[in-house]
Amino acid sequence: MEKKKNVPVLRFPEFSGEWEKRKLGELGSFIGGGTPSTKTAKFWNGNIPWISSSDLTEESIYQINTTRFITCDAVLQSATKIVPKNSILIVSRVGVGKVAVNEDELCTSQDFTNLVPDSDYYLFLAYLIKLKTNYLLEFNQGTSIKGFVKSDLETLQIKLPSIPEQKIIASSIAAVDNKLQTLKKKKTLLEQYKKGMMQKIFSQELRFKDDNGEAFPKWEMKKLGDICESIVSGKTKPELEGEYFVYGSTGIIGKSLNYTHSGKYLLAARVGANAGQINVANGKFSVTDNTLVIKVKNQINIDFVFYFILEYDLNKLVFGSGQPLITGGQLKLLNINLPCLTEQTKIANFLSAIDDKINLCNVQIEKTEQWKKGLLQKMFV
Numbered sequence: 001m002e003k004k005k006n007v008p009v010l011r012f013p014e015f016s017g018e019w020e021k022r023k024l025g026e027l028g029s030f031i032g033g034g035t036p037s038t039k040t041a042k043f044w045n046g047n048i049p050w051i052s053s054s055d056l057t058e059e060s061i062y063q064i065n066t067t068r069f070i071t072c073d074a075v076l077q078s079a080t081k082i083v084p085k086n087s088i089l090i091v092s093r094v095g096v097g098k099v100a101v102n103e104d105e106l107c108t109s110q111d112f113t114n115l116v117p118d119s120d121y122y123l124f125l126a127y128l129i130k131l132k133t134n135y136l137l138e139f140n141q142g143t144s145i146k147g148f149v150k151s152d153l154e155t156l157q158i159k160l161p162s163i164p165e166q167k168i169i170a171s172s173i174a175a176v177d178n179k180l181q182t183l184k185k186k187k188t189l190l191e192q193y194k195k196g197m198m199q200k201i202f203s204q205e206l207r208f209k210d211d212n213g214e215a216f217p218k219w220e221m222k223k224l225g226d227i228c229e230s231i232v233s234g235k236t237k238p239e240l241e242g243e244y245f246v247y248g249s250t251g252i253i254g255k256s257l258n259y260t261h262s263g264k265y266l267l268a269a270r271v272g273a274n275a276g277q278i279n280v281a282n283g284k285f286s287v288t289d290n291t292l293v294i295k296v297k298n299q300i301n302i303d304f305v306f307y308f309i310l311e312y313d314l315n316k317l318v319f320g321s322g323q324p325l326i327t328g329g330q331l332k333l334l335n336i337n338l339p340c341l342t343e344q345t346k347i348a349n350f351l352s353a354i355d356d357k358i359n360l361c362n363v364q365i366e367k368t369e370q371w372k373k374g375l376l377q378k379m380f381v
Contacts, residue, residue, distance in 0.1 A: 015164075027119070032114070046072065059180065132156065159381040233289050247285055250274055272323070276318045317334070
């Protein structure tokens, strides 16, 4: 059998030759962390950033959400230590899988084992460690906390190309990372814009005008039950196979050989942790008994009703601590401020257009994440 060469599947044409085998411990030194006592006031509200694993994201090695700061006394009198800038922050327990690089000095909690690289160039190594975290999870240090210790990292076998090849690989992944962060920021801004516009629209701070620039009539207060043909629970149990989707409290949860509804409906989770969650279903489908099916009358714009309920937030109506619940009777009595049909349609179209942009961002984010995953798998050994 031909010996497997230490080269990546995908490689830039100007590079050749096998990558060098090394142990991670040969490439730098490790610094742990600690949590200063929160009971000691002089340890906190200083000017030294201090982070825990929750301050990192799974997706990006660049994003560190620094919100807590400690003092020099905390560094001198507790287990936490100063981690030099351009180090690789590795979450080794409670949130394993998160890796980041720091542009400034900081301190970390005991959930980190941080690598201070000997080389000035660290991005390639950071991406490589990120890729290896699933392997490191094999070093399970207990049943309640999964993780690994410094010796596991020190003895981790890795393969390295030359510094020039490291740089071009890391810059390629970083470019994809930057695109991801841009898309996610755009999505967040769109979601914030949508939320703000919904608040203004349904409080009537913002009013639409007709095609002649004239104001629409005043809104009328109605009960949700008065503008719906029915609000009832579903009855279908999901199956493994079937032509039609079955909806539950979280969305599509299975298939069915038959359908119970045809057309466009609103679905409200009736019971459990998701009680009050609202969705839209369109086409031929069935619904489980933990979900309420809302059929809106034909002369009412169903999308307007959806956005109104979304802004209202049905969680206000949920009751019961052991098993959260919302009933069809409650929904029927819900007050809904209703404009004329033309204004309903204008509002629904406006908010749907924002949703279309958010959904497009979601698609682009998913594709970019898959692209990044493929690059990581093919450009590293």
